[in-house]
Amino acid sequence: MQMIADLHTHTLCATHAYNTFTEMAAAAKEIGYCALAVTDHAPAMPDSPHAWHFQNWSAMPREIGGVVMLYGAEANVMDTKGGxxxxxxxxxAQDWVVASIHSSCVPGLLTRREANRLWLAVAENPYVDIIGHSEQENYRYDYDLVTKAFARNHKVVELNGNSFNVRRDGIPNMRALLRACLANGCHISVDSDAHSTHQLQHGLTALYAMLEEMQFPQELIVNATRENLVQELQLHGKPCAEEVGGILL
Known part of the structure; x- marks a missing residue:
């Protein structure tokens, strides 16, 4: 299995990442990707870019080296109301918004009820496109209940390659989350969450193996085919769908 885009990556605008937009685009092109979403951490993270970073996308080209660029943010969920x-x-102003929980923004554990309430509220946010690395054990939620809400509100659930490095406690939850997505018709995205070109190029191997083992259907993976990605962007009302379609179709 081979993806045609990565929808969750970082640049050195976040100081714990290591490559530029141009370097990430070049690595994506080498892999064979047609599109790349750069989603640096939003301001509540300690080393995130300044807020102006997320308001100045007119300064950036829509395409770098033959790769269509989606400019966005990994927004931090701040409370159990989904803020x-x-x-x-x-x-x-973003092409693509990932909503994720990070311990610096939601410290400690959440009860199952609190985690359910948090993600059900995020599901109702019209500006969120994708749910980031939500398999974390500290924030375990009712996958069946919540993926129904994600599917109903057209939220994509991410399978995150970087979790194999930094959120290993959640790896056993990935299969259960995938089963719930499959049962409820919830689309997923297979992303590296790359903080370097190395991760971009090598961060999906374990995820490919898991998907093949489970025989997860390609039609539910938004970045598995050209048509899937364009349809997803159109469904979310993204102006960048036209540019992506022009390259991909």
Missing amino acids: LDLSESQLK
């Missing part, structure tokens, strides 16, 4: 650390106007 995010970007304003509505900032969220509107």
